[in-house]
Amino acid sequence: MPANRYNGFTEYGIGIGLRVPHYRHILAKKPVVDWFEIISENFMVDGGRPLEVLDQILEQYRVVQHGVAMYFGSADRLNREHLKKLKRLVKRTNTPWLTDHLCWGSVDGRYTHDLLPMPYTFAAARATADNIREARDFLEVPICVENVSSYAEFHASEMTEWEFLSEVVELADCGILLDVNNIYVSSKNHSFDPYEYLKNVPHHRVGQIHIAGHSKFEKYILDTHDHPVLDPVWKMYAHAIKLLGKTATLLEWDDRIPTFDEVHHEALKANKFVEKQFETAAA
Amino acid sequence: MKRSKPTNLSKNNLKPPRPKKMPVGSRRQLKELQTLMASALFRPLTAEDRMQPCWTDGSSMANLADRFIKPNDRLSAFERLEIYNRVYWFRLLDCLYDDYPGLRAIVGEQKFMELATAYLAKYPSVSFTLRNLGQRLEKFLREQPQWIAPHEELALDMTRFEWAQVVAFDDAALPTITTDDILDTPRSKLRLGLQPYLSLLELRYAVDHFLIAVKKREADVLRGEASNTPDAMPQGAKRKRRPRLPKRERVHLVVHRYDNTLYYKRVEPEAFAILLGIGEGKTVEKACSAALAKSKRPGADWTAQIREWFHDWSALGWFCRSKR
Numbered sequence: 001m002p003a004n005r006y007n008g009f010t011e012y013g014i015g016i017g018l019r020v021p022h023y024r025h026i027l028a029k030k031p032v033v034d035w036f037e038i039i040s041e042n043f044m045v046d047g048g049r050p051l052e053v054l055d056q057i058l059e060q061y062r063v064v065q066h067g068v069a070m071y072f073g074s075a076d077r078l079n080r081e082h083l084k085k086l087k088r089l090v091k092r093t094n095t096p097w098l099t100d101h102l103c104w105g106s107v108d109g110r111y112t113h114d115l116l117p118m119p120y121t122f123a124a125a126r127a128t129a130d131n132i133r134e135a136r137d138f139l140e141v142p143i144c145v146e147n148v149s150s151y152a153e154f155h156a157s158e159m160t161e162w163e164f165l166s167e168v169v170e171l172a173d174c175g176i177l178l179d180v181n182n183i184y185v186s187s188k189n190h191s192f193d194p195y196e197y198l199k200n201v202p203h204h205r206v207g208q209i210h211i212a213g214h215s216k217f218e219k220y221i222l223d224t225h226d227h228p229v230l231d232p233v234w235k236m237y238a239h240a241i242k243l244l245g246k247t248a249t250l251l252e253w254d255d256r257i258p259t260f261d262e263v264h265h266e267a268l269k270a271n272k273f274v275e276k277q278f279e280t281a282a283a
Numbered sequence: 284m285k286r287s288k289p290t291n292l293s294k295n296n297l298k299p300p301r302p303k304k305m306p307v308g309s310r311r312q313l314k315e316l317q318t319l320m321a322s323a324l325f326r327p328l329t330a331e332d333r334m335q336p337c338w339t340d341g342s343s344m345a346n347l348a349d350r351f352i353k354p355n356d357r358l359s360a361f362e363r364l365e366i367y368n369r370v371y372w373f374r375l376l377d378c379l380y381d382d383y384p385g386l387r388a389i390v391g392e393q394k395f396m397e398l399a400t401a402y403l404a405k406y407p408s409v410s411f412t413l414r415n416l417g418q419r420l421e422k423f424l425r426e427q428p429q430w431i432a433p434h435e436e437l438a439l440d441m442t443r444f445e446w447a448q449v450v451a452f453d454d455a456a457l458p459t460i461t462t463d464d465i466l467d468t469p470r471s472k473l474r475l476g477l478q479p480y481l482s483l484l485e486l487r488y489a490v491d492h493f494l495i496a497v498k499k500r501e502a503d504v505l506r507g508e509a510s511n512t513p514d515a516m517p518q519g520a521k522r523k524r525r526p527r528l529p530k531r532e533r534v535h536l537v538v539h540r541y542d543n544t545l546y547y548k549r550v551e552p553e554a555f556a557i558l559l560g561i562g563e564g565k566t567v568e569k570a571c572s573a574a575l576a577k578s579k580r581p582g583a584d585w586t587a588q589i590r591e592w593f594h595d596w597s598a599l600g601w602f603c604r605s606k607r
Contacts, residue, residue, distance in 0.1 A: 041411060041412050044411075044412065045414070045453035045454075046453065046454055046455030046456075046479070047453060047454060047455045047456040047480065048451075048452050048453035048454070048456070048480065048540060048543055049452065049453065049543040049544075050453055051453075052543050069411040069412070074317065075310050075311075075313040075314035075317050076314070079411070082411050104317055106321075106411075107314070107317050107318050107321040108318070109409050110321065110325070110407045110408065110409060111407070111408040111409065111410065111411060112321060112324055112325075112371055112408075113371070113374060113375065113408060113413055114324075114367065114370060114371055114374070116317075116320070116367065119307040119313070119316060119351075121307045121308065121313075123307055123308050123309050123310065123312065123313060124307055124313050126310075127310045127313055151363055151366040151367065152352050152353075152360075152363040152364060152366070152367065153352070153353045153355075153363075154305075154307070154316070154351055154352060154353065155304040155305065155350075155351060155352070155353055156304070156305060156306055156307035156312075156316065156351065157353075189355075190355065191355065191356070219357040219358055219362075220357070220358065220366065222366075
């Protein structure tokens, strides 16, 4: 949805991920970019070049924090030291909302550094929602949780992924970062209709959208973020915009990263679908 | 008619019992499932980069995966779990591969991957960030030196040096001490602190020069790979060359950053000893006197020399307030 309480009542447009190979270009050329998404953990450090670059970016651009290691779905309670570091960064960036994944990734302080899928049960939804609430209360910033791409399903699951996502965000009263590419990847890996997913998530809670590229293998699709966005994902994005309205959108490109201009150009293709939707609505 | 005794040998009974599916009806059961799956992911891959076919107790890994993961029409539960197992190892090994080019060059690519696997199997990541992945590598190599034989000392020097660079890159910088800050403090009571990002390394090999050569070689190979020119050197020939391993040489190195760029600076043994003393919390006076007492250069003009050192170190921003 456009400005809502899950994205701090902002109306951001098309953004791109801030990545190391582009630092020099961005700082020297200062290209016009609506906003940058940063990976929180890359800047949860005590000093040095990462924070220097971040401060320079913050002088010129709007920044939203995206995390990869909060692991809301871990059965363990959230790591308070992690939260404290994250809060220091939140104060530095003034991010209007903060995102992380609907997944787990650590057990007893040991980290997999992966975004592992959840069993879709009511008990898991309650545990996850508790963690999200705790994080939001501590960080004092709206949180949107992102659906992950997955390659496995659990016997224990009692509902579909979109039902689980809806259950969690209702219990936690938080927002959704709807990753359209992840829905597509998971739909192929688990044989469900991605449009059913789009139709059934609580639209009023969507604060942001992700788009990205993926890689096809013989028996499954892998979420690699190393390609341009593929046509079926653009098609889904267009449908999502139709359902949600103009929503802050970000292109993720994390591997085999091309030039800044190529990434930005790819991201701006999203405008075509947003404008088309506006025209249709106006007519 | 005599009835035969029922046996367990009917066709159906020959099948092993179906493994019990793991329920997730509570946070405790969620933890059990996550603990089991994480344990599976942390197990190293086979030599063919596949998931191990047997679990820790020798039972079938396929049966174990069946307990919690659903198969689909294309992949078994084993194969679906294997995707995550492979991604875990590829990601973490890639990270160590990038962070330790020097150690890699010393032990060789194949042995490096084996030692990195053994390291991660013993010490899985305990940090939210991959930045800290190599934090316990030196400890591991001291415990299991067979991975770095016959270059134990050289490899340990390199491991410490490469970790020091991680620290220098983004560890905290505290406010620097200025001359005004210490003007009124008598020398006998003056204590300074060293910046947290700074590492003092007493090395037995010139790993600094060796690492520069290794990085230059890797950059050349990368440039070659990016080149389409017909006269570019064949890649195989380039990859085979390895910089000559350094000879034994006592080196005192300070790994630090200046203006957020990473540097390593060689210092005199006496200068190193002074910095070490300061880092240990000694007063400046005691650090200097202890360092010079061990000097093998009697008769040097230490007053002028020490003044120059402190001037340089202050300009580099190495001093902060002492914690004592």
